[in-house]
Amino acid sequence: MSSTTTRLAPLFAVWLAALGGSPALAAGFPEKPLTLVVPFPPGGATDTMARIISKGMAQRLAQTVIVDNKAGAGTTIGAGAVAQAPADGYTLLISSNTTFTVNPALKAKLPYDAQKSFESIGLIGTSPLVLLANPSLPAHGVKELVALAKAQPGKLAYASFGNGTTAHLAGEMFKLVAGVDILHVPYKGSSPAMTDLIGGQVQLSFDTNVAALPMLRAGHVKALAVTSARRSPSLPQVPTIAEAGYPGFEMLPWITIVAPRGLPPAVQKTLGKALADTLADAAIRADLEKAGVDVSYEPGSFYDARVAKELPLLRAYVHKANIPLE
The missing domain is CATH 3.40.190.10 (Periplasmic binding protein-like II)
Known part of the structure; x- marks a missing residue:
């Protein structure tokens, strides 16, 4: 190795660190199967979505995406497992605001911090x-x-x-x-x-x-x-609770895929594009909408702002309703 190359090596390492990853990770990801954790048992709503979306992402990533059901404790078992996983993009979690704002509002102790443990690769949509x-x-x-x-x-x-x-x-x-x-x-x-x-x-x-x-x-x-503020497109004949005489009533679950916080930017970009392209696929979108999902993709940057806005509102409501913390 020449003296010039030797002098430049540390600078190259610093440059890579600033980019948040190694050249192999940026260029080769994913090099092995990914795991998409569902914090509910098989057969439920989130599981159905996960199996539809995992197939589309697998095609776009050219890697297997394994759906792993880790149910229990109101999603905290699965969410806690993902929060402790390496931030390398190979372990993901699909869940709703049950995990990210409702649990933190209702439970005094959790095995994760919704605002510090996760980053989103994109919003899938809502399911009233x-x-x-x-x-x-x-x-x-x-x-x-x-x-x-x-x-x-x-x-x-x-x-x-x-x-x-x-x-x-x-x-x-x-x-x-x-x-x-x-x-x-x-x-x-x-x-x-x-x-x-x-x-x-x-x-x-x-x-x-x-x-x-x-x-x-x-x-x-x-x-x-x-429970949504407006009637659902998939159930247009069913009124809202607000229409029945309780104006302002709304509980609208939103669904996202997250990873442990700290993903290398190149990996975040790859995963985000795979999800966006999957949800743009007409056949996959139709399958999700037929299942009852109102698909409305947003990039992962939505997550921090939404959690920061929704969490204090729910905590205030829990206090008003005198619901004891678990």
Whole structure:
């Protein structure tokens, strides 16, 4: 090696560090399969989205994307595992604001910090929650449900897909604004919650469009309302809770893919482009929309601002509703 090359080597290393990665990582990523962690059991809304999106990203990255279900504790098991993974782009998490703003608002201790542990590679879209009922329940709308609940305080129960999830918080918000006493029954994901709703073990459920649509089409459950501020394009005939007399009511889950914070910029760019191109694919977009996702891609830079805005609002609401921290 010449003396000139020897002198320049340290400068080259400094330049690479400033770029946030090595030439092999920037040029060769990904060199092995990626893992996309789903913090829910198979068969639920997030799992459905993950399996659709993973195929599209795998094609664009020319690598296998393995879907790994790590369910439990309202997404904190899966999220905690990803937060502790190396920030090299090979371990990703797909989840909703359950993980990033609802859990931090409801839980005193978490195995991650939503504002420090993750960075997003892009927003996938939103999936409004649906207030569902067993077909045998003698209520066909929110007003009838409220009247029934007030006539039978404490006798009705609603399922959610876990403590500290958007479904849980939506249920508690509904109880507060409607002035009703309804028991919360948490499950480890949408699939077991839906099974018990259909079986009549619980009368009500808050669940995502993705989980609700197949059961609604089959006639196994009925929809009383959606929790978004506007009617969902996939359920245009179903009114919002706000329309039923509770203006301002809104709980709209948004879904994103994140990685451990500290990704090399070249890896972040590669992953972001793969997700953007996947969501721009007409066939994949159609599959997601058919499943109940309102696709609305945004680059990963959206994440920090959205969490910083939403988290204090939810914390204030939890305090107002007197929901005890777990």
